[in-house]
Amino acid sequence: MAEGKKAKLGGACDVVIIGAGNGGLAAALALAVRGAKPLVLEQHNAPGGFATSFVRGRFEFEAALHELSSIGPENNKGGVRRFLEDEGGVDIDWVPIPEAYRVILTDSGMDARLPFGEAPFIDAIEEKVPGSREPLTRYFALCREVSGALGLLAKTASNPSPKRIIKDLKKFVAESADPFDDARRNTSNVVTFLRTLPKTVDEVTLKMGIPPKAVDLLYPYWCYLGIPMSRMNFTIWAAMLIDYIDYGAWIPRLRSQEMSYAIEARVRELGGRVEYNTRVDRVLVERGRVKGVVTASGETIKTSAVIANTSPTQLYGSLVSPASESPAAALRNVNSRKLGGAGFVVYLGLDVSPVELGVNDYGYFISKTMDTDAVYGSMEKLDLVDMQATICLNNAIPDCSPPGTTIISMTTLYKPGVWDSVKPKEYAALKNRIADAMITQFDDALGTDIRSRVEEIEVATPATFARYARSFNGGIYGYELDPWDSIIPRILSEKDESYIKGLEVAGGFATMGHGFSSSLISGRSAGLKTLAGLGG
Amino acid sequence: MSELIKFDGLKDMAALLELLPERKKRMKQASAEPQTGDAMAALARALHPDIQRLVIADVRQEAAGARVFRLVPDKESGTAAPAVFRAGQYLSLKIDISGVRVARPYSISSSPADAADGGFYEITIRKKDGGFLSEHAWKEWRVGTRIEASGPAGFFCVEPLRDARHIVGLAGGSGITPFRSMLKDIVETGADVKFTLLYGVNRPDEIMFKNDLESFAAQAPDRISVHFVCCEPDAAWCGPTGFLTADSIRKLAGDPAGKSFFICGPQAMYSFLETELKQFDLPKRRIRREVFGETADVSAHPDYPADAAGKSFSMTVHCGSETTVIPAKASESALVALERAGIAPPSECRSGECGFCASILMNGKVFVIPETDRRRLAAKKFDVFHPCSSYPVSDIEVKVPLDKG
Ligand SMILES: Cc1cc2nc3c(=O)[nH]c(=O)nc-3n(C[C@H](O)[C@H](O)[C@H](O)COP(=O)(O)OP(=O)(O)OC[C@H]3O[C@@H](n4cnc5c(N)ncnc54)[C@H](O)[C@@H]3O)c2cc1C
Ligand code: FES
Numbered sequence: 001m002a003e004g005k006k007a008k009l010g011g012a013c014d015v016v017i018i019g020a021g022n023g024g025l026a027a028a029l030a031l032a033v034r035g036a037k038p039l040v041l042e043q044h045n046a047p048g049g050f051a052t053s054f055v056r057g058r059f060e061f062e063a064a065l066h067e068l069s070s071i072g073p074e075n076n077k078g079g080v081r082r083f084l085e086d087e088g089g090v091d092i093d094w095v096p097i098p099e100a101y102r103v104i105l106t107d108s109g110m111d112a113r114l115p116f117g118e119a120p121f122i123d124a125i126e127e128k129v130p131g132s133r134e135p136l137t138r139y140f141a142l143c144r145e146v147s148g149a150l151g152l153l154a155k156t157a158s159n160p161s162p163k164r165i166i167k168d169l170k171k172f173v174a175e176s177a178d179p180f181d182d183a184r185r186n187t188s189n190v191v192t193f194l195r196t197l198p199k200t201v202d203e204v205t206l207k208m209g210i211p212p213k214a215v216d217l218l219y220p221y222w223c224y225l226g227i228p229m230s231r232m233n234f235t236i237w238a239a240m241l242i243d244y245i246d247y248g249a250w251i252p253r254l255r256s257q258e259m260s261y262a263i264e265a266r267v268r269e270l271g272g273r274v275e276y277n278t279r280v281d282r283v284l285v286e287r288g289r290v291k292g293v294v295t296a297s298g299e300t301i302k303t304s305a306v307i308a309n310t311s312p313t314q315l316y317g318s319l320v321s322p323a324s325e326s327p328a329a330a331l332r333n334v335n336s337r338k339l340g341g342a343g344f345v346v347y348l349g350l351d352v353s354p355v356e357l358g359v360n361d362y363g364y365f366i367s368k369t370m371d372t373d374a375v376y377g378s379m380e381k382l383d384l385v386d387m388q389a390t391i392c393l394n395n396a397i398p399d400c401s402p403p404g405t406t407i408i409s410m411t412t413l414y415k416p417g418v419w420d421s422v423k424p425k426e427y428a429a430l431k432n433r434i435a436d437a438m439i440t441q442f443d444d445a446l447g448t449d450i451r452s453r454v455e456e457i458e459v460a461t462p463a464t465f466a467r468y469a470r471s472f473n474g475g476i477y478g479y480e481l482d483p484w485d486s487i488i489p490r491i492l493s494e495k496d497e498s499y500i501k502g503l504e505v506a507g508g509f510a511t512m513g514h515g516f517s518s519s520l521i522s523g524r525s526a527g528l529k530t531l532a533g534l535g536g
Numbered sequence: 537m538s539e540l541i542k543f544d545g546l547k548d549m550a551a552l553l554e555l556l557p558e559r560k561k562r563m564k565q566a567s568a569e570p571q572t573g574d575a576m577a578a579l580a581r582a583l584h585p586d587i588q589r590l591v592i593a594d595v596r597q598e599a600a601g602a603r604v605f606r607l608v609p610d611k612e613s614g615t616a617a618p619a620v621f622r623a624g625q626y627l628s629l630k631i632d633i634s635g636v637r638v639a640r641p642y643s644i645s646s647s648p649a650d651a652a653d654g655g656f657y658e659i660t661i662r663k664k665d666g667g668f669l670s671e672h673a674w675k676e677w678r679v680g681t682r683i684e685a686s687g688p689a690g691f692f693c694v695e696p697l698r699d700a701r702h703i704v705g706l707a708g709g710s711g712i713t714p715f716r717s718m719l720k721d722i723v724e725t726g727a728d729v730k731f732t733l734l735y736g737v738n739r740p741d742e743i744m745f746k747n748d749l750e751s752f753a754a755q756a757p758d759r760i761s762v763h764f765v766c767c768e769p770d771a772a773w774c775g776p777t778g779f780l781t782a783d784s785i786r787k788l789a790g791d792p793a794g795k796s797f798f799i800c801g802p803q804a805m806y807s808f809l810e811t812e813l814k815q816f817d818l819p820k821r822r823i824r825r826e827v828f829g830e831t832a833d834v835s836a837h838p839d840y841p842a843d844a845a846g847k848s849f850s851m852t853v854h855c856g857s858e859t860t861v862i863p864a865k866a867s868e869s870a871l872v873a874l875e876r877a878g879i880a881p882p883s884e885c886r887s888g889e890c891g892f893c894a895s896i897l898m899n900g901k902v903f904v905i906p907e908t909d910r911r912r913l914a915a916k917k918f919d920v921f922h923p924c925s926s927y928p929v930s931d932i933e934v935k936v937p938l939d940k941g
Contacts, residue, residue, distance in 0.1 A: 009938075010857030045882065045894050045937060046915075055889075055910045056691065058820070198555060258914040265918050275856065276894075276937040277882055296940065317570040328568040336566035342576070351821050420575035424582045424620040425652055436697060454698045455821035467580035474576035484558045492556060 009275060009295070012302035013039045015530055016293050018280045018319075019309030021049025021469060022516055023507025025263040026523025027307045027530070029088045032270035034531055039303075040264075040272065041295065043279035048260030049309070049469040049507075050476065051516065056456040059349035059401050061409060063460070063468075064476070065256040066224075066363060066391050067097050067249030069240065070517045078247040080517045083524055084259075090266045093253040097396050100244060102361040103220045104445045107369045112217050113361060116248045125217050132214035139208050139218075140245075142192065143238035149193035150239045193235070197488055201229040201237045219372065220365035223389055224515065226341045226413055226477045228372035233486035236513070243517075249363075251396060256516070283308070283315070283503070285325035290502030294321070305502045305534060307526045311472040311479075311509040313339075320500070330499040337485055340477025340514060341379065341413030342462035346435040349456035350406040354394045357406060358448050362395040364388075366445045382419065382430070384437035385412040408450065410438050416473050419462045431459045471508075478507075478514035487513055504530050583620060584687040586940055588627075589613035592681045593656065599744045602662045602710065603674065604645065608655055610682055618651040621688030623721040624714040624798075624826075627659060628686035628884040633672050637880040640669045641829070641887075643713040643800075644688065645745070647720035657685075660744065662710035689884050692800065692826040694718060694729065699796040700822065702730040704789045706780055706809060708801025709737070714826065715800065716745050719752040719760055732789045733762045736780045736801070740770055763788045780805075782812040792816040799825035803832065827887035828908055830869060834927045840903055844929035852933040854898075855879055864932070870895075870902060870923035874936060881923065881936040888925030893937075897921045900932030 015031060017024045020042035028038045046052060050064035070078035071094055077085070084090045100114040100121060112128050114121055118140050126133040196204055201222075205215060221240060222229055229237075252258040264274050279296040283306055292302040308315045313334040320326040354360060367375055367387035378386040393400045393407040401407050422430060439451050462474025479485055490511045508514035510522035594606035609615040626643045644651075646658035664670045677683075692714055694703060705715045715733055722731055737743050743764055753762045765776045765784060776784060786792065797818070799809055806825060813823060831837075835845040844866045851864040851873055864873035871893055874881055883893045888908035897919045904911075908925040915921075923936065 008856050008858065045892055046912075046920075053912050053914070054891075055912055060912055252914075254913040254917060257912050258917065261914045261918040261920070277940045278938060279940070297938070313571055318572045323570060326570060329563070331568040331570055332563045332566040335569070335571070336562040351819050417575075419579070422579060424579065427579070427583060427620070428622060432695075432697060439697070451697075453821070455819075457695060457698045462576045463579040463583060466574070466576035467584055470577070472577075473574040484555045484562060489555045489559050493559060 009039070009041075009278070009299055009301055012292075013037065014303065014534060015039070015305040015307065016041060016280075016301055016303045017307045017309065017506075018283070018293065019043075019049065019470075019507070020047040020260070020264065020274060021309045021507055022051050022260075022519035023505075023510060023523035023526065024049070024307065024309030025051075025260060025267070026083070026520040027309070027504075027506045027527035028267045028272050028274075029084075029090065029263050030524040030527030031531060032267045032272040033088055036272075036531060036534065038267070038272045038307075039301070040267065040274040041278040041280050041293070042274065042276050043296075043470060044468055045276045046257070046260075047264040047274065048257055050465070050471075051256035051260040052468070053255035053257040054458070056347075056458055057349060059405070059407055059456050060255060061347040061349070061407060061458065062251075062255045062391075062393060064343075064345075065251060065516055066389060066411070067244075067251060068516050069243040069249060070247060070521075071250035072247035076247070078243065080520050081250075083520065084263070088263070088266060090259075090262050092259050092262050094250045095253050095396055097249040097251065097362050099361060099363070100249070101220055101363045101365055103217060103365045103367075105216060105367055105369060106445055108213075108216070110213065110216060114217065116245060118245055121245055125214050128217060129211050129214040132211055135209040135211075136214065136218070139205065139210060140242075142196070142204070142208075143242050145192040146196055146235055146238040147242040150235055196234050196238075198483070199234045200483065201232045201234050204234045205229070216370035219370050220367070222372050223365065223375075223387060223413070225481060225513075227481050228376045230373055231482060233481060233483055233488065236481060236487050253397060280319070282321035283319045285320050285322075285500055285503075288325070288327075288499075288501055290500060305504075305530045307504045307506050307523075307530055309507045309523070310470065310505075311475070312505055313337075313472050313509075314470075315503075315505065316499075325500070327499045333497055333499075338480040338482060339416035339473060339475045340480045342416050342419065342474040343460065343465050343476040344385075344412050344414060344431075344434065344462070345460040346410045346438050347456075347458045347460070348406075348408045348410075348439075348450065348454055349401065350408065350450055350453040351404065351455040352406060352453045353404050354392055354406045357450060357453070358446065359392045359406065359408065359450075360395065362391055362393075364390040364392075364442075364446075366390060366441060379413050379415045380418060382414075382422070384434060384441065385414070388412050388438055388441055390442060405455070408442075410442060412438065413477070414462065416475055419474065422463075427461075427463070431461050435459045476508070476514065478509045481513055487511065502530075502533060585615070585619050586687070587615075587630075588619060588685045588687065589615040590618075590657070590683045590685055592677055592679055592683060595678060598660060599746070600739075600741045602660055602744050604658050604660045605673070605677060605683075606646075607657045607659065607683060607685070613682070617655060618657050619687050620652060621648055622693040623648055623717040624693040625688040625690045626714075626885075627657065627688060628886075629659075629669070630684040630686070631669060631672065633668065636875060636878060638669060638875050639686075639880075639883045639886070641690075641885055643690075643692075643717070643826070645713040645716045647717050647724055649721070649724045660710065660713050660716075686884055689890065690827070692798070692824065694796075694798070696729075698821065699824075700794055701728070702732070702795045704785070704792070704795050704797050705731060705733040706785070706797060706799045706801070707733065707735045708780070708805040709742070710744070711799075711801030711805070711826070712744050713800075715798075716748060719749065719762075722760060723752050723755050729759065731760050733760070734765055734780055734785060734788055735762065736765045736767070736805070738767045740766055740773055780809065780812070782815040785812070792818060795822065797823045799823070803828055827885055827889050830872075830886050830924065831905055831908070834867065834869075834903065834905065837903075837905060839906060841929050844903070844927075849900075849928045850931045851928060852899075852931075853877075853879060854933075854935040855881070856938050864928045866927060866929060868927070870921075870926050870928055870932070870934070873928070874923060879936065880939050882939050883924055886924040888922045891922065893922050893924045894920050895923055895937065896935040898933040898935060900928065901930045902926040902932060903929050
C-alpha cells in the first residue's frame, strides 16, 4: 500500500495502555469511567490476552479461564464483580460453577467431590476422612481472620515497619468505602494476620491437627498459585481459599471472551480507543519520565503516562528506550525474580454427551499425589506432569456445545525454561506426545473413554501463549510467589520499586500476582495510580 | 480468635521483617543485564512468522492451466528459512497489484521436509479467468519475483489424536494441492497411516501432479493408493469415470466405516459430496474439509435478502484515526471493497475462519453466510464481523484494524 495512505493513530494522548489483556482492559475501564480517554494498543486481533476463546469446527473453546474468584451472586457481589458492574457499568452474563472441585489422587485412590460453602465443604471432607471437622473448623476461622485483614494491606503506604503497618491497617479500617474493602467487615484480626504473615501454608496448616488425608482434599487449589505449599505464603492462600468457598466461582456465559469484549466495548463507549494489530516496540523515556511510545509500524505517540500490561522483564529488558533509561535497579529487580509456570492446555471437542461419557463434574484436579513438592518437581521435565486441572464446560453451561457433544480442556504447567530447547521441527510431535499422555491420564483416572470420541483437538503450549499474548517465555503465572516475592513483600516494597515516572504495570506480573481476578484488580489500581499522576 | 493457633509473636514478626531485607539482598545481587528476548517468543516467531519474504526460484507448468511456483527465502530481506509447517496448511500471499494490496490463500503443495531440508515451499496456482491474483501471477511472476507471505496457517491437517488410521482424501481440481503435500510427507516420514486418494477431474489433461502421485503410491504401496476419476474421459482413458459419488468412493476406497474423509475442492464439490457422504452415516468427526474460500455468488444463497442483490452501497470506514467513505458492492465481500479502496486490513483465510480481518460493524447490516460464520459467540454479541465473509446489504459504518507492521 502506498505510504501516504497508511492510517495513523494520531499524534498524542493522555494515557497509552500497552496490551488489552485483563490488566490492560481493567486499567482502561478504571480510567474511562473517571473521564480519562485511554488509548489501548493491542498486538493481537481481539481483546482479552488470555481472556479469549477460539472456534474449531462446531466448538468454541475457552482458552484459559477455569473459574473467576471474587465474583459472587447478585446479592453478595465480590470485589471484582463490584468493580466491573457497579463501578464500570460492564454487563456480563455470569454463570456459577456448580461445585468447588472433584479431586482424584491416583496413587492413593482418593476421589472426592467438594462443594462450595464452608459447612458443606467441611461436611464433605468429614465424610471421607472422619475426625476432620473440628480442626478444619478452626482452620477456616483462622483463614477467615487472615483473609479479612489482607485487603487492608493492599492500600497501605509502603513502608516496611511493623508499627507503620499496624497504623495503616487501623487507618484503613476506619476510612475508605472502597469496593475491595471486604476487610471492614472483620477487623479484629490484625494480630493473627501479622502473626501468620511470614508463614508458609505448610507451616500453618500442618500444625493444626488436620488428618493428612483431609489435607490432601484441602490443598488442590494450590495449582492455581503454582508454588508448593512448603513455599507458598499462607496469607495469600487463606485469602484465595475463603474467596472461593464464600463467593463460589463464576465464568462468563460466552467464555472469558465475553468479558474482554464487554469491557472493550464499554471503554470505547466511554470515549477510550482500542487498536488491534498494533504492537508497541518502544516506550520512550527521558530522564526518568515517560515521553511516549513507538509502534511496530514506526509511529510515535506522545504521552506522559503508560500502563504496561506486560511483564516488567520485557518492559525494562526491551521496551524502555533508550536502553540507558532502564535503571540498573529495575533490571536487577526483574532478574532476581523467578518466573512462574508456563501453560500447556489440551482442548477437546467430543462427539458424545458428558452423561454418556461419565464426566459429570465441572472442575477436576487429577494428580498422582497431593505432595505438592513432588508434583512441582514433575513440571521440570519435558514430559507428562503429575497433575492436570481439567474442566468440562458443559457441566457449568450445558448448551456451550451442540447437543450430544462435550468440551473438555486439560491444563498443566511447566517450569519456565523447560521448553526452551524445543526445535520448531520437533514441536508438533512433542505437543502431541504430551497431549496423548494427558488424555490417558484423564481416562485412567475416571475410567472414561474420551480418546475415541475426539472430533476437534487443539493443543496450546508455552509457545502458543507467547504467540497470542506475548507473555514472557510463555508464562501464565507471573513471577513466582516465593516467600520473599509473595504479595505482601511486593506491596510493602511498591514505592521503593517504582523506577520510571508515568509508568505503571498491570496484569499477572504486577503486585497482586497472576490469575484473572488479581490481574483485573491490579489493572484497576494501575489505572487509579495513573489518574492520580495525571492530576485527575 | 487470635488464640486459635499459637505462634511466637516476636519471632514471627522478625521473620516477616527478614523477608524484606532478603528481597533487597536478592535484588542487589542479581545481574543488571537486560533480558532482551525469550526462547518461547523465538519459537513462536519461528513457527508463526508475521511475514515471510520469499522469492520465486522456479516456475513450472503442471497440467493444463496450473503453475507451480517454488518459493525460497529472500535472504536479503531478512527471512532466513521457510517456517516449519504441517502438511495441508496454506500460505496467505500478499501482493501489490497496480497500487492495490490484496491477499490470497494458497495451500502448500510441497512437503514439510522440502521446507526443512530443501529450504523451499511450492504453491500451485490454477489460472482462473478474470481472477485478480491468478491472472497477475501468470503474467508477471517469474524467477526472481519477490513475494510476501504469511506464516503457515490453517487446520486441514491429519491429526493422529483425532483421525482414523485410514484416511480417504477426496480432491477436486486445484484442491489436490494440500494432498500432494500430505502424501509426500507420508512417504518421507514413514508415518503409520493408510491413505487412499480419490482425485476427481473434468478432463484427463487437468490432472495435476500425475507422475508425483503415482510415484508416492509406488514408493509406499502398502500405505498409499491413488485413483484418478474423470468426468469427461478421452479415448485413451482407462480408469474410473464420472463424479466422485458414494458408490465410486465405496468401490475405490472400500468400506467407509472407521475411516476419516478429507475433502478439498471447489465449492460445488463440497455441497455435492456432503449429500453423497450422508449415505455412509459417519460421525461428524470422520469428515473434514478445507475452508471454502471466498464465495463466488453470494446472492445465490437461499438466505440472501433478495432486495439487496445487484445494489451498491456506501461504507464509512474508520481505520486508526482516519475516516473514509468508500463504495461497496452487494456482490463483493466487505474485504474486497476495502482492498479496492486501498485500505488493506489483515486477512489470511478469506473464509471467515481465522479472525485476522475481525472488524466492528458500527452501523448498518451485512449478510454473513451462515456456513462460513466462524465468529465467536461474544464477537457476535458485540457486533464484531469478519469482512472476508460478510456482504453489505445496506450502507454500513465499520471500524477496521490497521495492518500489522
Ligand atoms: C485455504 C485455501 C487454499 C487454497 N489453495 C489454492 C491452491 O493451492 N491453488 C489454487 O489455485 N487456488 C487455491 N485457493 C484459491 C485461491 O486462494 C484463490 O481464490 C484463487 O486463486 C482465485 O483468486 P483470484 O484473485 O485469481 O480470483 P478472485 O479472487 O476470485 O477474483 C475475483 C474478482 O474480484 C475482482 N477483485 C478482487 N479483488 C479486487 C481488488 N482488490 N481490486 C480490484 N478487483 C478485485 C477481480 O477482478 C475478479 O473479478 C485456495 C483457497 C483457500 C481458501
Ligand atoms: S481473513 Fe480469515 S476470517 Fe477473514
